[in-house]
Amino acid sequence: MPVPNYEPWDETRAAEVIAEAAKQDGACMPILHAVQRTFGYVPEEALPMIAQTLNLSRADVYGVFSFYHDFRHERAGRHVMKLCRAEACQAMGADALHKHARDKLQIGWGETTADGKVTLEPVYCLGLCACAPSGMIDGKVYGGLDNAKLGKLIDRARAA
Amino acid sequence: MSQAKLYIPRDAGALGLGSSDVEMAMIAALKKRNIDADFVHTGSRGLYWLEPMIEVATPQGRIAYGPVTVDDVEELVAAGMLDGKPHRLRLGKPEELPFLKHQSRLTFARCGIVDRNSLDDYRAHSGWVGLEKALSLGPAATVDLVTKSGLRGRGGAGFPTGIKWKTVLDTPGAQKYIVCNADEGDSGTYADRMIMEGDPFTLIEGMTIAGVSVGATKGFIYIRSEYPHSIYVMQRAIDRARKAGVLGADAFGSGKAFDLDIREGAGAYVCGEETSMLDSIEGKRGQVRAKPPLPAHKGLFGKPTVINNVISLASVPWILANGAEAYMNFGMGRSRGTMPIQLAGNVRYRGLFETGFGLTLGEIVDDIGGGTASGRPVRAVQVGGPLGAYFPRNLFDTPFDIEAFTAKGGLIGHGGVVVFDDTVDMAKMARFAMEFCSIESCGKCTPCRIGSVRGVETIDKIIKGERREANAALLADLCDTMKFGSLCALGGFVPYPVMSALTHFPEDFGLVRKAA
Incomplete structure (x- = not known):
């Protein structure tokens, strides 16, 4: 299982990333994405830098940051496991599957295991509604999940 | 060998x-x-x-x-x-x-067949014929042809695409935009994803036709972050098209400039609503704008903007290449052309079925879908995503047509059909719809922001058996307020799944079914 390789926080590097993404129209979202892709999260320290680049207030940037579910202020676990909670997956038994996953990981939605290996997040539709229940681990998609398949994926994530 | x-x-x-x-x-x-x-x-x-x-x-x-x-x-x-x-x-x-x-594959004619990375293969399978036609016809005649085809927005609202284009064409402006809504967030739908990952050049062709026709030089495709594969495939296709001169200062040798950029969403369902999508592309919180002004007059960055769904835009090349009449010949009533029906959830033959409007829901679920995957009886079908109504079996004679579904208290939306077997708890599904709305509400208008939270509480009380009849009446009243008082379709449509569950499956709420 490939592990995303995030860089440690570095102000000079952040300034570079922000400047590059700032070339686009309506750059705030692309900048936030670029920062999160680089460091694995959007550090507090990045917000005033973004605000200054875009000539916005810090509150404006925080408003954008906090509106979207994807952006986080803290680094996630080594692996991010997103399981789809939407209707098509529910129709195929997602609720029971998710309970199994939470029990096995001993965490709730939005939490990270004590060993820092897995963060569990709900997602509302991956477009895999004809392959339900579905999930995504570190950007890789999985359809037709059941307790056994998901259990194996969890074991693999915790081992790596 | x-x-x-x-x-x-x-x-x-x-x-x-x-x-x-x-x-x-x-x-x-x-x-x-x-x-x-x-x-x-x-x-x-x-x-x-x-x-x-x-x-x-x-x-x-x-x-x-x-x-x-x-x-x-x-x-x-x-x-x-x-x-x-x-x-x-x-x-x-x-x-x-x-x-x-048994399908009529027009929009999806190439999907799954062509090499998705190859411009040569795209051309070999009648690619660019629609764009060539549009360039020979000129802007006004192209827009007219799209109007005549009867194509209506495939994202759910069903607004005539040609009329939208004409409004932007007729609005003066030095800078105009084409925005493609690829924030397909409805559960049960995956047509946008399939076309972007299977035939990306069709979308590029459709957007280029729109651009050169209404006088827009720049297009944005707003793709949800839950679709990383779509982003990847579309980006590579755009790069290839740019290199080949399809996009750029002289797009397809037209003498007109047109180029495309991808914007990635960040997990907010409401950004599938067109005005919050515009705010999101501008780099703001994805909050809904009040209309008017229409995006066609003042849209992205305040400029005249065409916003169309992926399937609407991807259908345009076929319509141009084959003519308005050929497209009109499919469908029924005011719903012309074909619709990619997406069978999802607990259904045996799960997949995309493109066909003219007009099949009944029963034909779709039982004949094409083959009933449930679990082998148990079908109990409920949700059509049109998380904001679509739940239909019981006694509504299976409803034809798949925008007006027919509206008449039965439902909507077609983006064409997703999610099938549930008899183990489903409809009170739980109604609660989920309200909960989803409370999680995804942009917070701008009160009926949606507060109403969805109160909705969850009220459904909880009904489930617990607390003054069931009175709370059901309160829920109906709340849904009425949300339906008519919300700024956009999120708060405005969440009453569809909630009220349809309550009306058609009262026993799941511990209520007595009223005599028909």
């Missing part, structure tokens, strides 16, 4: 079912035998219960095998799969499979 040619579906659906692992196993199995093979990456044909469905080129045409697992690969190659020989997984010619044979 001549070089073998295999077609591997690589859309997120097929990948999720293991097509990449199957491809690796296939490469190893052929290498062992010193067989040279060409692996063509396609999208999915949309028959997901057969994915990964691998096809081989034979003198008789393409032969499909599926669903193939890694463990089947050795056996398949040994059985002579490369020559199309018999095996228990052999499906024959894909186009002869009943599920595909």
